[in-house]
Amino acid sequence: MKHPFLAKSYWNQQPTDLAKVFQRAVDTPNLIDLSLGDPDFHTDPRIADAALEDVKAGWTHYTDSLGIPELRKTIAADYAKTHQLHYDINELMITVGACHGTYLALEAILDPGDEVIVPSPHFTPYDGQIRLAGGVPVYLPVEEKDGFQVDPEKMIQKLTNRTRAILVNTPNNPTGACYSRELLESIGEIAEKNDLILLADEVYGAFTYNQPYTPLASLKGLKERTITLGSFSKEYTMTGWRLGYVAAIPEIVQCMRDINEGICFSAPAVSQRAAMKAIELKSEIQPKLKEIYRQRMIKAYQLINNTPYFSVTEPQGAFYMMVNCKETGYSSEQVMLKILEKAGVLMLPGTAFGDAGEGYLRLACTVTEEVMEEAFDRIKKISWS
Ligand SMILES: Cc1ncc(COP(=O)(O)O)c(C=O)c1O
CATH class of the missing domain: 3.40.640.10 (Type I PLP-dependent aspartate aminotransferase-like (Major domain))
Incomplete structure (x- = not known):
């Protein structure tokens, strides 16, 4: 943004992809948010x-x-x-x-x-x-x-x-x-x-x-x-x-x-x-947390690989996955927007994590397995042809 009070070095700064996505998501009714790396549990x-x-x-x-x-x-x-x-x-x-x-x-x-x-x-x-x-x-x-x-x-x-x-x-x-x-x-x-x-x-x-x-x-x-x-x-x-x-x-x-x-x-x-x-x-907090994320990752893995046009490799760690969306024929950003508009589900375009993320959506397993099921039921109904 150009403004005389801003340092010139920031005049050409563009909002990040993430900021743009979040702006669009705010107005989506019944949004299922699979985008955030913020766990859904409160602190113990x-x-x-x-x-x-x-x-x-x-x-x-x-x-x-x-x-x-x-x-x-x-x-x-x-x-x-x-x-x-x-x-x-x-x-x-x-x-x-x-x-x-x-x-x-x-x-x-x-x-x-x-x-x-x-x-x-x-x-x-x-x-x-x-x-x-x-x-x-x-x-x-x-x-x-x-x-x-x-x-x-x-x-x-x-x-x-x-x-x-x-x-x-x-x-x-x-x-x-x-x-x-x-x-x-x-x-x-x-x-x-x-x-x-x-x-x-x-x-x-x-x-x-x-x-x-x-x-x-x-x-x-x-x-x-x-x-x-x-x-x-x-x-x-x-x-x-x-x-x-x-x-x-x-x-x-x-x-x-x-x-x-x-x-x-x-x-x-x-x-x-x-x-x-x-x-x-x-020792009381982490093993339980790890097991919950592990179960969710397995669930997400199954749901994604049962959804036409999408695939994912076996989960290894953290609570994220890169969902391959290349078969849709659309770019990561287009797929992300279509899923947001047609299904009310938010994932991040892989390109938010660098050019090497093209062809992928990033999914964060920070919702329950039931919510993930609902998300993929909705995504399955989208036509990609
Ligand atoms: C890979 C990685 N490093 C660092 C951080 C930042 O963590 P903190 O909340 O401690 O700043 C994150 C948060 O998402 C992360 O994913």
């Missing part, structure tokens, strides 16, 4: 109750700018117990969600023009965040026929003398792919050989269905060069609390802290306290 009431008490007890102030030491200790202990991965508390910074952490990490590591390799389709904000930090995203298309897995040979072809980092998001949003330990080792080898930093976005680590989740930093020799991005949003259904963390070498953590002093200083005190309670309840 035990976490909410503890947080209320904490607010009354005076947890209403700024905290240490790296985050409450007790929370950092709790996260470190959880990594040590679950993955035998050992962090000192000066290797952890609490952030206002993983998005904030990703941006701070990129700011800390990128010089102008530095390139970041991003397997694509990709989580939409990466593009803007890399550019805001002065970097250049270099997209590495991944394909459905390969289970949306990265091909290390193709990754090597993307390397230049400006490559600084590789972004590894597994379990993946939007594809639902989970990278195997062998693939992570191959990516690690590429990083080691070329002295690159690994940005490991592992915010869906709790949700893998066919294989155990392996934090990238837990692989031999990779901890030093890996910046791990974590979040309480999805793993504990706490999106609105805006709480995440970054684990990295102390030098990077210190630099991020310094950058953040000019941005928001510290993450909300009450959310940090709530995160401590969440970890305490982890």
Whole structure:
């Protein structure tokens, strides 16, 4: 939008595809929303109750700018117990969600023009965040026929003398792919050989269905060069609390802290306290949540593959799927609009996650199985000829 009060650098900025879609969806009666990555469950009431008490007890102030030491200790202990991965508390910074952490990490590591390799389709904000930090995203298309897995040979072809980092998001949003330990080792080898930093976005680590989740930093020799991005949003259904963390070498953590002093200083005190309670309840919360998403993914898989013109590969992780809509003969955006208009069902066009998403719709399993059934009953009635 052009306005004299706006910086000229933003005059040509276009609303994102997501913003356009949401505007259209608002007026759709009986909308079934399969678009959002926001779980349909509220935060566990035990976490909410503890947080209320904490607010009354005076947890209403700024905290240490790296985050409450007790929370950092709790996260470190959880990594040590679950993955035998050992962090000192000066290797952890609490952030206002993983998005904030990703941006701070990129700011800390990128010089102008530095390139970041991003397997694509990709989580939409990466593009803007890399550019805001002065970097250049270099997209590495991944394909459905390969289970949306990265091909290390193709990754090597993307390397230049400006490559600084590789972004590894597994379990993946939007594809639902989970990278195997062998693939992570191959990516690690590429990083080691070329002295690159690994940005490991592992915010869906709790949700893998066919294989155990392996934090990238837990692989031999990779901890030093890996910046791990974590979040309480999805793993504990706490999106609105805006709480995440970054684990990295102390030098990077210190630099991020310094950058953040000019941005928001510290993450909300009450959310940090709530995160401590969440970890305490982890074994009660996460297995149930994982089972619900697993069931929903299986249901969605069956429904999609029973719907003419649509198909999907077997679910692997997170709670997303890329629904192949190529047989309709329409573009992703056209299919998304037709489904919205004729069936009142909202999914996101794959292109909202980069050009490599053409031919797909992204479905989020953040509704019940019954609602998903209703959605596909409606979609089946659409004529595509
Ligand atoms: C891959 C990925 N990374 C990071 C985030 C951001 O999480 P947070 O809510 O902690 O900012 C999301 C949220 O959808 C995501 O899908």
